[in-house]
Amino acid sequence: MAFWTTLQIWVFMGLVVVGRVASDDNVQLSETLGGSHGTEFSDEASVVAGETISFITIRAGERVDGISLGVSAPTAQTFTHGGSGGTDNTLTLGTGEYITSMTAHWDKKDGHTRIFYLSFGTSAGNTVSGGTQTDSAGSVTAPDGFQLAGFYGRDRDEIDLLGAIWASTDTATAVPGTVVPAQGPSPSTPAPEDSSVTQNSVTQTDLSSSNWSALGSSSGPNATVDSTLGSSTDDGTLITSEPPSTTAPTSSGPATQLSQSFGGPHGDQFSDLALATSGQTITSLIIRAGGRVDGLTLQVSAPTAQTFTHGGTGGTENTLTLGTGEYITSMEAHWGQKDGHTRIFYLSFGTSAGNTVSGGTKTDESGSVTAPDGYQLGGFFGRDGDEIDLIGVVWTSIKVIGEGSSDSTSTTVSDSDIVLSDLYGGPHGVAFSDINSIKFEQVATSITIRTDKRVDAVTLQIGTPEEVTINHGGSGGTDKTLTLGAGEYITAMEAHWGKKDDHTRVFYLNFVTSAGNSISGGTQTEDKATATAPDGFQLAGFYGRAEAEVDQIGAIWTRISAKDLALTDLEESDSLTYGSRTIRNWVGPTIGEADDTACYRKSVAYNSTNICPLGYGKDGDDCIAQCPLSYPVSCSLECIPQNDDCALETLSKIGSVVAVALNAATAGVFGEVLAAYKTAKWAITCVANIITVIRGLIYYLRYRQTTAPEGDTAELLVVAYQTDVVVYDLPIAVCTCLAINNGDEIISTGENVLNLLTGTGALNTTDSTVDELQDLIDTNSSCGYELKHLTDKVVRSVNEIRNTTPGAIVDDIRVSVYKSSIVLNDIPAVTNYCMGELLYNKTITAAFETRDLLRKTFGVIIDQLIETGTTDMGESVAEDEYMLKVSNMGLVALSAIDPTGIAYMASQFVQPICGPTAYLGEIDDGRLYDALGLTTVDEAFEGSYGTWTKKGDGVVHLILESVDTEDVTVVIHSGGDKYAEVDVAAGDTVTWDATIPELQDKTMYIDRWRPGLLGLPGSGGGSLVLWIPRSSEGGHIEMHVRINVS
Incomplete structure (x- = not known):
């Protein structure tokens, strides 16, 4: 795809533009140049203002092997990075001479991006250089009054990534207007991608190191904001009229919140979250746009003067200048495809005074967000390059909110434990x-x-x-x-x-x-x-x-002093009427279990503005369900279980069709062939039997892929099935080919394989139906009361939406209901409340199963109400699941006596219809295994771990730690679709960041395969899956992705 080609040009060819400002006003970090390999280093902790640099040495041959910077005062020290190879090129500085610029060239070596050439220039016009120049180059220059005082980046035997640490040349002078983030970077914190910081100008800050709290997404109705006040000039610039007398509304919540985001997964990540504060004064907003949105600039005058700039410099500027007491309170975005990439085509912003500014071209796909009460637009987050690819709003409290107001007595989790x-x-x-x-x-x-x-x-x-x-x-x-x-x-x-x-x-x-x-x-x-x-x-x-x-x-x-979080810890809930406390809302161990080999993805239509409901993504002319936790792997119109492979799923169905087709051909041609040649019967029957054996081998391949046997015992089970196919079925097929009589016809079915491998008699068991919603409602428990109240509320709320918009189409109603509070908050909270009672008489697994069924039942009720305005109270849920299993079981059993193979083929296509994972709500703090259902299969990611906190900076921070002996590519999927690829060299540690809003309410699935025979997946791989939740308090995921030999 063109998208991945472009992304590889930016990431794997090596330009990572990073802008960060140190916590000291007198120290700043430049952008970085190079690639993402090697080990992180930083001199920042040792750099101070007013240093005297005595020399700089570049060690280089064809590439830059190493670099040394000599400091003579105030403390004598030498910063050395990289290896010891190459030839020394040294520049000795004179009195009052400073290094003020750095130029770097980079390219590929053995699949890794390395620094090939460096050149440094001084205030006296002297230079020193070393290495080989390439086509990929970049340079950085010290701000006025600053000099080169150290480095940060990545190295090993050579320099892979390099950035300059600028320090003030004067020990006494603080640089006015320098932007100070919440916390400075550390050697363990990777440089963020794609930003640059100059005095009073910011294009990106580091997501992973932010200490600021943020709320999750908040979306408003899809509506444009019309301008009723102010006047515009010919170039699209809008000047506001006299500001109205406005009293700022009072906010209740943290200093910052994040809206939902619009656009696509291309470009480089940026965020103003770490620098946006409460009590900001916004003076102007500029949209640079032509056919699409090229860039944005937001000017902040107080409490710290700074400018947030994102995207490129192209397009025509459309400027909105805000009056006193005026705030930006809404954003409308339109997006579409350009060269295979999703781009933002149009943006419009509205203010509290009714003024607007817009730019670009409207498309059929649009969305809008509105500031919560007491908040204003205070920054942006998203992805960009020369244009804006993804955009979301950082809402900031209009009133100043002091830090440290959060409850510090509650127990939480920490990655540092x-x-x-x-x-x-x-x-x-x-x-x-x-x-x-x-x-x-x-x-x-x-x-x-x-x-x-x-x-x-x-x-x-x-x-x-x-x-x-x-x-x-x-x-x-x-x-x-x-x-x-x-x-x-x-x-x-x-x-x-x-x-x-x-x-x-x-x-x-x-x-x-x-x-x-x-x-x-x-x-x-x-x-x-x-x-x-x-x-x-x-x-x-x-x-x-x-x-x-x-x-x-x-x-x-x-x-030793760390405390564990338990499922039964009590949590506050605003969605309950009977009391206000429930146990922790965690994803649990059962929702990710698959009960079939695949499921068909549910599809619905777009709404009137071409928007899909929550949990669905666009697929041609309609919306298709994002793959759920239980079937996280996308395979065209199907979703398949964790660690399965689409090629094997397709082969399984092809195998059943081929067998039927061959048998049908046999039946149609047999008479003529028998009359002409006696050997024809032998040949056709022989081939048919061989195809049956091949079908069994395909089943074996899929079993091995999805169960990933490890160790002696598990391998013996695999060998047992292999032996059955190869030693038993294949000889019978050969006997048929040799016209040797065989009294027993053996047909390998899914149930027989399961029976063989697990020792259970699956064909002789009956499934008991699970508790239905009405059974719990009819009880006298508080859970029953809550469910009854919730059911009434669901019916009333959905019908209210239908009645208040009588002309709305069903698909508009669906989009509105799916993002309503009753879906996002009430159903998850009440069904989780029932967990407390269920645990008294059920195991944890059974309690989670019942809770998941209750949520699925409410989903059916809501869909029925959306479609028809009536509901059967979920009675169809258990019946549908039971009939599916009975149908499939009957077809598989019938295939044992069906000589055509049609029954077996039909059994391969009887599968559940899967909608997206839904009604999980906001997840409480916990380790990823407990809270978000982190599950690994096979050895590749065994031992991966991390933490989820509901309150956080809105960042998903992955630390990919390789102990593998080979370089690998890790593929990250979101909602079943490929989202990113990350190259990780053997033994390296690489980080990858994204925001919660762009991934929330979806399954994150990570895999790493090495191709086997005929391109099918080999045994050396594995996968990892977890849920990415939404959070009204920002949220933060810290995950160590262990990459093992396998």
Whole structure:
């Protein structure tokens, strides 16, 4: 696609334009030039104003190997980055001479973007350079009164990415008008993409490092804002009339909120969120537009003078100058396709005084947002390049809101409470991780090592909050156990490793406790290392690779004082009438379970403004459901389960059709062929039987893909099925080909395979219907009361929307209802409230299943009310699911005695209709595994972890950490559609950011495949899935995506 070609030109060819300002007024960061590989570095913590730079050295050959900057005062130090190769080119600076410019050229080397050439210029006109010039180049210049004082970027043996750290040449003078963000960058915080900061000019700030709170999306009706006041000039500039006497409305909430966003996933990310504050005075807004919107500029005069500029410089300027007490309160956006990219074609902004400014060309696709009460437009977020690709509004409180007003007593989660040590050993065995089973407040009672010449296994025994045995490795070796005393915990792990049969194994382990006790076992080697817990941390589990022995091991340290969040923690809810507290609203473990091999994506029509309802995306002439958590992989008009592959799903259906077609051909031609040639019957029957076996092999491929067997036991199950197909079915097919009589006809079906692999008699069981909505409503519980009240409210609310807009088409009603408060807030809150009662007599899994069914039932009720104005109260839900399973079961059973194969083919096409995942509501704080349903299949992403907080900066921050031995491409999908690709070199750490509004209310699915035979997926891969929720308080996702050997 053209989009990915353009994105690769920007990202993989290496230009990452970054603008950031340090927390010190006298220190600023330039944009960065180069690529996203290597390890991050930064001199910022050591840079001060008034430095004396004595020399700069470039070490270069064909490319830039390294760079050194000598500082003689106020503290003598040398900043050195990169490797030691290349030839030194040194410039010694004179008294009062400063380095004021840097030029860089970059290109590809072995698939990585590297810095090929550097040149520095001084205030005295001197220069120094080194390397080879390329076609890709960029330069940065120090602001007035600043000099080069350090660097930041990425390096390894060479320089991959480089930015300048400018510092004031005067130790006493603060630069007026310099923009100060909420917090400065740190070496662990990656440079954000595509921004530049100059004095009083900002085009982007770092999303991942922002400390500011923000609310989630808020959308208004699709309506344009008409201008009734003011006058415009010939060039489209609009000058407001005398400002009205306006009293600013009072806001209730945080200083900033984020609107929903409009547009597409192209361009580079930007956000003004970190710099936008409450109490801002906006003086003007400029739209630069022609056929599309080229750029935007928002001028802020107080409390800090700054300018937010995004997009390119093309187009005609249309300016709105605001009067005293006037605020921008609405934005309308239109978007469409240009060269395969979604772009913003038109923007219109309205003010509290009724003035408007607009630019661009209107399209059929439009949307609008309106400021919450007491808020104004104070900045933007989105994606841009030479034009605006995606746009959302940062609403800021009109009144000043002080910081620190949030409730600090509530328990939340923090990514800093978990620290992983380095890994020791080799890339063999099966990947494992305890990350999603450990508890912060757990107490270890003992540790056991089973060793002989090498480490066979390691076992950590947990005593509280519940007894858990964490074990990895085999059963060989001799046990050694250390029992921990009260208050004693493990603080260090020493590991030795070496080769055995060309595999690197762990040969020796030694654990030391806080009381000075230790336990060890195995054989010491020359390759060794020690991992020590940070202060206040303890050993909570392990990660690594193991099978019969321990191949690789690392420690998982957790903060001793950290508190776990529990499902049963009480949370406030405004949607309840019977009390106001419910348990935590988490996604849970059951909503992502698939009960079929695929589902057909539900489709609905556009509304009158060509907008799809929440949970649907455009597909030609209609809207198609985004793939849900239970079937997160898009496959044309279908969605398939996690880790499945579209090619295999297609083969499965093709296989069933081919078998039927061949049998049909046999029936039609058989008589003529038999009359002419006796061998024809033999040939056709032979081919038909071989096709049946191939069909079984296709089923095996899909089973292996979706279950990803790991280790000896799981592999034996696979071998068992393989053996059945190859040793049993295939010989029978061959016997048929050889005209050998066979008394038993064997046909491989899905149920027989399931029976073989799991040991259950699926064909002999009956499914019990799940509780229906009416059953719970009829009970005397408070849950029943809440459900009855909610049901009445749903019926009343949907019918009110129908009645108040009698001329509206059904599709307009659907779009309005899907984004209403009753869908986004009330149904999730009330159904989650019932979880508290369900847990008294159901397991956690059964309680989640019932809650999910209640939400699905309300979805059916709402859809029925939208379509017809009446409802059967959800009775059809259980019946439809039951009939689907009965139909499919009957067809599969019938296929065993159906010589045509038509019944089997039909069974392949009997699938549920899936709508988008919906009615989950706002998710409460928690670790990703609990809160957002983080699930991994296969080894590629095993051990991935992270946190979700409802209150945050509106950012999804992924940290892709490779321990793989090969370079990989990680593919990120949103709602079933490919959204981004990220190249991660072996052993590298790469970050990827997006905003919550552009991904919210959708499934995020991440995969990484290596092609196998005929381009079909090989066994070396895996996938990760989780839900991206909306949040009225901004939200923040911090996820460590572990990339393992597999």
